[in-house]
Amino acid sequence: xxxxxxxxxxxxxxxxxxxxxxxxxxxxxxxxxxxxxxxxxxxxxxxxxxxxxxxxxxxxxxxxxxxxxxxxxxxxxxxxxxxxxxxxxxxxxxxxxxxxxxxxxxxxxxxxxxxxxxxxxxxxxxxxxxxxxxxxxxxxxxxxxxxxxxxxxxx
Amino acid sequence: xxxxxxxxxxxxxxxxxxxxxxxxxxxxxxxxxxxxxxxxxxxxxxxxxxxxxxxxxxxxxxxxxxxxxxxxxxxxxxxxxxxxxxxxxxxxxxxxxxxxxxxxxxxxxxxxxxxxxxxxxxxxxxxxxxxxxxxxxxxxxxxxxxxxxxxxxxxxxxxxxxxxxxxxxxxxxxxxxxxxxxxxxxxxxxxxxxxxxxxxxxxxxxxxxxxxxxxxxxxxxxxxxxxxxxxxxxxxxxxxxxxxxxxxxxxxxxxxxxxxxxxxxxxxxxxxxxxxxxxxxxxxxxxxxxxxxxxxxxxxxxxxxxxxxxxxxxxxxxxxxxxxxxxxxxxxxxxxxx
Numbered sequence: 488x489x490x491x492x493x494x495x496x497x498x499x500x501x502x503x504x505x506x507x508x509x510x511x512x513x514x515x516x517x518x519x520x521x522x523x524x525x526x527x528x529x530x531x532x533x534x535x536x537x538x539x540x541x542x543x544x545x546x547x548x549x550x551x552x553x554x555x556x557x558x559x560x561x562x563x564x565x566x567x568x569x570x571x572x573x574x575x576x577x578x579x580x581x582x583x584x585x586x587x588x589x590x591x592x593x594x595x596x597x598x599x600x601x602x603x604x605x606x607x608x609x610x611x612x613x614x615x616x617x618x619x620x621x622x623x624x625x626x627x628x629x630x631x632x633x634x635x636x637x638x639x640x641x642x
Numbered sequence: 643x644x645x646x647x648x649x650x651x652x653x654x655x656x657x658x659x660x661x662x663x664x665x666x667x668x669x670x671x672x673x674x675x676x677x678x679x680x681x682x683x684x685x686x687x688x689x690x691x692x693x694x695x696x697x698x699x700x701x702x703x704x705x706x707x708x709x710x711x712x713x714x715x716x717x718x719x720x721x722x723x724x725x726x727x728x729x730x731x732x733x734x735x736x737x738x739x740x741x742x743x744x745x746x747x748x749x750x751x752x753x754x755x756x757x758x759x760x761x762x763x764x765x766x767x768x769x770x771x772x773x774x775x776x777x778x779x780x781x782x783x784x785x786x787x788x789x790x791x792x793x794x795x796x797x798x799x800x801x802x803x804x805x806x807x808x809x810x811x812x813x814x815x816x817x818x819x820x821x822x823x824x825x826x827x828x829x830x831x832x833x834x835x836x837x838x839x840x841x842x843x844x845x846x847x848x849x850x851x852x853x854x855x856x857x858x859x860x861x862x863x864x865x866x867x868x869x870x871x872x873x874x875x876x877x878x879x880x881x882x883x884x885x886x887x888x889x890x891x892x893x894x895x896x897x898x899x900x901x902x903x904x905x906x907x908x909x910x911x912x913x914x915x916x917x918x919x920x921x922x923x924x925x926x927x928x929x930x931x932x933x934x935x936x937x938x939x940x941x942x943x944x945x946x947x948x949x950x951x952x953x954x955x956x957x958x959x960x961x962x963x964x965x966x967x968x969x970x971x972x973x974x975x976x977x978x979x980x
Binding site: 493500501503504505506507513515517522525526527529530537560562563565569572600601603626 | 654764786794805806896931
């Protein structure tokens with residue numbers, strides 16, 4: 488790939504590519520990430536679609552949060568099971584609200600760790616009523632307690 | 643609080659880039675492509691496990707093999723450890739940092755606090771170098787990022803003990819010793835030839851149906867089945883566009899590592915004074931260009947949701963064409979280094 492063809496003007500996400508320099512030598516070029524620059528809107532739209540699809544089902548009690556995060560992170564029940572340290576059968580059970588209700592706090596904590604959220608987030612939807620409100624969950628040294636910060640701009 | 647003076651720099655790939663930086667810290671200058679090539683890293687493997695929604699592929703050898711091959715070929719000793727629990731692992735890591743030894747840890751990329759949300763995927767074979775500690779945070783050199791990053795103790799613990807495929811089990815290593823007086827030209831020449839031979843053998847001779855050229859064809863033939871695996875069009879689009887990520891932006895240097903390999907062969911041609919390797923470097927660069935055409939194609943049709951059976955067949959044909967080209971290329975390369 489010629490150096491001029493590899494250049495992508497995108498400071499937010501840089502990658503290192505190996506390219507053909509004008510003198511014919513091959514070497515590294517730090518440049519913007521092509522896919523992120525041109526297609527990240529599509530990625531976030533897909534995530535939004537998953538959210539829309541799952542939130543309604545979550546509110547109606549048709550699915551548990553496990554289904555939502557499974558789809559969001561494109562994971563299988565088998566992978567979730569190994570990461571949480573339980574059987575695949577249990578993960579299948581925990582995908583219904585009734586089954587999820589039988590999971591211990593310790594198991595929910597392990598799910599939360601795999602999905603990168605707090606334990607509290609597994610039990611609630613946080614929906615800011617005002618557009619300019621930002622919400623952020625902060626970890627504490629207590630593994631079962633997080634702090635939800637709500638504020639204008641970047642929380 | 644401690645911080646090691648470590649020369650951080652971005653690299654194409656986490657394992658080869660991190661090794662190149664570690665060697666530089668130990669006064670051995672070796673480019674990332676040279677680490678990659680002498681480590682026999684160019685590869686293709688088609689992977690289908692119950693832990694994945696869609697089959698995936700990779701275009702480099704098994705994580706950890708570059709280090710093992712390089713150590714064996716160049717006489718570099720790496721001290722490696724695995725652990726059963728985070729507390730012991732952390733104590734060992736902190737002791738090394740306190741001694742001023744930059745230490746590489748294997749991590750699940752998902753827990754790297756500094757990555758943007760769109761990069762948060764569970765991938766257990768990412769390598770970062772820990773170069774310091776400030777309060778409860780570790781300072782890490784991740785060659786996918788322009789500067790030293792900060793990682794919380796909690797995240798590092800989770801990342802080092804994530805389960806599933808390639809589970810790190812707290813794995814860490816550091817350079818124990820390098821050959822006195824550096825690496826001689828003869829040793830390096832031999833390592834380069836061994837690296838080329840191993841990679842070419844793996845690509846065309848290894849009798850395993852899911853690796854090398856055979857694996858490439860198996861991957862190609864699997865793609866038309868993807869619409870049946872996908873739960874909806876978005877999921878199929880995501881899987882198809884992930885081909886682009888694997889080829890270009892998940893630490894390959896572009897063209898599925900083929901551009902970096904071209905750079906290595908150019909360097910090898912000079913070192914060995916073998917002009918035919920320079921010709922081969924141009925050939926693999928051109929093959930990389932055609933992998934890139936494929937990656938741009940999948941990104942476009944993925945975004946357009948233009949994902950009919952005919953498009954799946956087109957991807958299949960493109961991958962098969964790359965397999966044909968690479969079969970010729972690696973057979974030729976193998977003959978040259980025999």
